[in-house]
Amino acid sequence: MSGGRNGGRNGTEPEPAVAWQAQSLLVDYPYPELFEHVPLLREAAAGFAEPVGEPLERFLDHLEGTPAMELQSQYVATFDHRKLGSLYLTYYTCGDTRKRGMALLRFLSAYRRAGLELGEGELPDHLAVVLEFAATVDPVAGRRLLCEHRAGLELLRRGLHEIRSPWAHVLDSVSATLPALRGSDHEAIARLIRQGPPEEEVGLDPFHAADHLFRGVNR
Template identity: 30%
Template sequence: MDRTLKALSVMLSYPTRDLQKAMPEIGGILSSDTRLTAATRRALRPLVEELRTRDIYELEEQFVLLFDRSRTLSLNLFEHVHGESRDRGGAMVSLIETYRASGFDPVTSELPDHLPVLLEFLSTRPSSEAQDTLADAAHILEALNARLVRRESPYAAVFASLLQLVGVKADQEAVAEMLAQPDDDPADLTALDEVWEESEVLFGPDPNAGCPQVRDMLARMDMPPTATVPTRSAPNAAAE
């Protein structure tokens, strides 16, 4: 298992007291991974410390404001490609099938394109497959990193770490297109309601039609399983 991908997956999950208890171990995993530069490992420390020591209710509120009430920071990757269109539903059907074909059955209420779920899955796959899959989403990761840096959020360090693990240059035109979208104001609930009142996500028979980025991501993951993957476990399993 790639313990660093697993650790980053857990850090991007909704904060819990179990996560707080696991942070010393998670911090140790990240600080010892030489694939990350010393500067990147240092940049992760403030988030590790915040998740370890900050009041749990403040952590929950911060997470909701960032990732649940701000669509431009959504952790659901296909949303940045398809929005709420039918194509997104089809892409998620293919992703679920890929998970199941590899023996991975995440126990979560999150959608299959939720980044922490994908990272947990990739942590169990060969490193070349994980790297190639994340490379297809590099422009999304870079745009999210830039938005979090703009908000001075310590969560930016997680995305900077993922980009470093990917080791490829993101498509700057695609990044610029994403960053051209105005940031959501999580305090403006009326505006957020209007944004979310779009077409329902439909799971149709035409997976990822017309979307080469999603096709590439799924194609790299559509490989024979090399091992049986255990179901999603508690946050402190990040170091197993």
């Protein structure tokens, strides 16, 4: 991984899982208690390789300089009101189509094989959930899921930079923990830029195929 090739800035080589845990916290909704974790997050970021840690430090600068309610409003405007700002990874490859239900099943199957059950109504492809899974449950399976959705992650990262969102720094850090983009990734990104996610198929419930797996699950 690019994030660990040269070791951390303190001379150590931190596990990618530690970076994924920090990124998971920072890409999730900024509840007020997030501010309590800033000193620990800064300490962790200082130990990461520069491409992983420096973007997190820039985001933490923004977090500390922004009142909680304002940060929450920025988060909603960034991720809830823009389709191409979606943190749900299957949206980029499947849109709101039946195929998305099957893609969600793949995430759920990976989680269940590792012994993780999600809370009711918690979709498994949210980036914060995937990063937390990779950090705390199964780094190999979590990394594989992130790599499988590399094109969507890159499209999200570029879109955040276009609107100058502070969360672009967090996506820069995530990208730095993953392998360099390959030819097939570039092709998928170019296709997404040209065509966008697949359009909604009228009359189909994109989550119907996965619905039975969400019933009654809890963490």
